[in-house]
Amino acid sequence: MAAGASRTWHPCRPVASAVPNLCVGYCFSNAKKSGELVSTDGILELRKRENVISAEPLVQSGDIVVGHGDGMPTWLALLVVSQKSSNAALDLVLKLDNEMAVEIQSQSGNTQKSARASSMVC
Numbered sequence: 001m002a003a004g005a006s007r008t009w010h011p012c013r014p015v016a017s018a019v020p021n022l023c024v025g026y027c028f029s030n031a032k033k034s035g036e037l038v039s040t041d042g043i044l045e046l047r048k049r050e051n052v053i054s055a056e057p058l059v060q061s062g063d064i065v066v067g068h069g070d071g072m073p074t075w076l077a078l079l080v081v082s083q084k085s086s087n088a089a090l091d092l093v094l095k096l097d098n099e100m101a102v103e104i105q106s107q108s109g110n111t112q113k114s115a116r117a118s119s120m121v122c
C-alpha cells in the first residue's frame with residue numbers, strides 16, 4: 001500500500017433499513033374452469049398498470065387448462081407487484097388477479113372469464 005493511502009472496508013452485510021423501502025407481492029393465478037385458453041391478452045394488459053413489476057403468462061392461447069374442480073389447476077400467470085407495505089402488495093396483487101380477464105372456453109362451448117389465485121408475499 002502506498003504511503004498515505006487509507007484502507008476502505010466494505011461490509012459483507014451492509015446496514016439494512018429499519019423499514020422496508022419496497023415490498024413485493026406475487027401471485028400464481030390458477031384456472032377456475034377447465035377448457036381451452038382463448039387469449040392471454042388479459043394477462044398482458046396488466047403490465048400497463050401502475051406498480052406491476054411483471055405479468056408473465058405461463059400458458060399460451062389455445063392451451064388446454066385444468067380448473068380446480070377437475071384436478072390440479074393449471075397456473076395461468078405469475079403476477080408480481082410492488083408497494084410500500086406487504087399488506088398493500090398483497091391487496092394489490094389479489095385485486096389485479098380478480099380483475100384479470102382470462103377467457104376459457106369450456107368443452108360445451110361456453111366462454112368463462114375467470115382465474116383464482118394462490119398467493120404469497122415476501
